[in-house]
Amino acid sequence: MTQATQHQTQQTSATFKALKCKECGTEYEPQAIHVCEECFGPLEVSYDYDALRRHVTRETIQAGPNSIWRYRPFLPVMTDNPIDVGTGMTPLVKSNRLARRLGLKNLYIKNDAVNMPTLSFKDRVVSVALTRAKELGFSTVSCASTGNLANSTAAIAAHAGLDCCVFIPADLEAGKVLGTLIYSPTVMAVEGNYDQVNRLCCEVANTHGWGFVNINLRPYYSEGSKTLGYEVAEQLGWKLPDHIVAPLASGSLFTKIYKGFQEFIQVGLVDDKKVRFSGAQAEGCSPIAQAFREGRDFVTPVKPNTIAKSIAIGNPADGVYAVDIAQKTGGNIESVSDAEIVEGMKLLAETEGIFTETAGGTTIAVLKKLVEAGKIDPDETTVVYITGNGLKTQEAIQGYIGEPLTIEPKLDSFERALERSHTLDRLEWQQVLI
Numbered sequence: 001m002t003q004a005t006q007h008q009t010q011q012t013s014a015t016f017k018a019l020k021c022k023e024c025g026t027e028y029e030p031q032a033i034h035v036c037e038e039c040f041g042p043l044e045v046s047y048d049y050d051a052l053r054r055h056v057t058r059e060t061i062q063a064g065p066n067s068i069w070r071y072r073p074f075l076p077v078m079t080d081n082p083i084d085v086g087t088g089m090t091p092l093v094k095s096n097r098l099a100r101r102l103g104l105k106n107l108y109i110k111n112d113a114v115n116m117p118t119l120s121f122k123d124r125v126v127s128v129a130l131t132r133a134k135e136l137g138f139s140t141v142s143c144a145s146t147g148n149l150a151n152s153t154a155a156i157a158a159h160a161g162l163d164c165c166v167f168i169p170a171d172l173e174a175g176k177v178l179g180t181l182i183y184s185p186t187v188m189a190v191e192g193n194y195d196q197v198n199r200l201c202c203e204v205a206n207t208h209g210w211g212f213v214n215i216n217l218r219p220y221y222s223e224g225s226k227t228l229g230y231e232v233a234e235q236l237g238w239k240l241p242d243h244i245v246a247p248l249a250s251g252s253l254f255t256k257i258y259k260g261f262q263e264f265i266q267v268g269l270v271d272d273k274k275v276r277f278s279g280a281q282a283e284g285c286s287p288i289a290q291a292f293r294e295g296r297d298f299v300t301p302v303k304p305n306t307i308a309k310s311i312a313i314g315n316p317a318d319g320v321y322a323v324d325i326a327q328k329t330g331g332n333i334e335s336v337s338d339a340e341i342v343e344g345m346k347l348l349a350e351t352e353g354i355f356t357e358t359a360g361g362t363t364i365a366v367l368k369k370l371v372e373a374g375k376i377d378p379d380e381t382t383v384v385y386i387t388g389n390g391l392k393t394q395e396a397i398q399g400y401i402g403e404p405l406t407i408e409p410k411l412d413s414f415e416r417a418l419e420r421s422h423t424l425d426r427l428e429w430q431q432v433l434i
């Protein structure tokens, strides 16, 4: 439980320079802090882009490990030995069947439902945050989580030999709770929603000297999401897409995909191009979509009520920055109902063989809604970010996906069941036709 120590002198292998306030530009030493003392704005890592331009090429990246750490010079760590549990380099899948169903021509799924080690994009941010936590001298790490972050923090802390205590809302899905407990961290199930969990954690961070990945380590943690931008650019053959669609919780992921694209342009790894950014929220927790719809430059907090618990943040820290990016890139931010979210999960599974969780169902449902509203051009190269795995949110689809046909271990029982299922299919079709 050591507090962060001050050994910040050997910055030689670091390409990052400082923490810089996003609002007023004040710079700080890269310690475990996240808020500007002058204006309370959020702090962000800044880099020496001239050095990056000189030293990083497509070839040096391709010669690196098959994980997010191939982009290490763009990440806020100094060590050449980061915590590498195989996070990143997930498939970018050309999704022809889903595209045809929706009337699109160039659709890709970035599939972080199979990210390592805990099957969500959160493994990216946690790999970076815990590597930095070790550099800063923390021995206990923690987080305020909507589920996936607790899974990642507990798993990667176990691998790195760090003590771990995570905080979750008490009403999370069973798969998310179990997928944390298995790594034997201390788990605090808080009787309240995520925003209350987060407020509690801010107090604990001040009193216990722990490294909270998404609070006092947030500037480092959030940089991990940039790798979702880098990988898509590299996997498209060092080109940027025309349009991306991604889910929004705090809004951090969305803003960091944008930062990743901008950095690759700035250091000359890809050609400059305007990429449209569209965001997805659940209607039951859509403060960012509401602000976008009303053209506001502030976000009004809401009380979440949706099956998409992993993205149910009522008071999103990066909401205003997400609105700004959607506006200036010519994108949109839309929300969908819980019923549409379930349909989205089924649609992706039936057309592409990808089982995503509720957040992914939200993103697919918003994709469909944007296409139907003419807000995505069929010819645009569109990349949809699928950020989590469906096996973790099974209760969301229970009762909506049919049941197996139970039969006796006999051929005639099988034949009768098969006949029955054909009849049922025909009846369903007749109903559709009526």
Ligand SMILES: *Cc1c(COP(=O)(O)O)cnc(C)c1O
Pocket: 120, 121, 122, 148, 149, 247, 248, 249, 250, 251, 252, 253, 254, 310, 311, 357, 359, 360, 387, 388
């Ligand atoms: C956390 C999370 C997000 C979005 O996170 P941000 O707070 O917006 O960075 C999206 N999808 C899933 C599955 C998540 O767990």
Ligand SMILES: [Zn+2]
Pocket: 021, 022, 023, 024, 025, 026, 036, 037, 038, 039, 040, 041
């Ligand atoms: Zn400031």
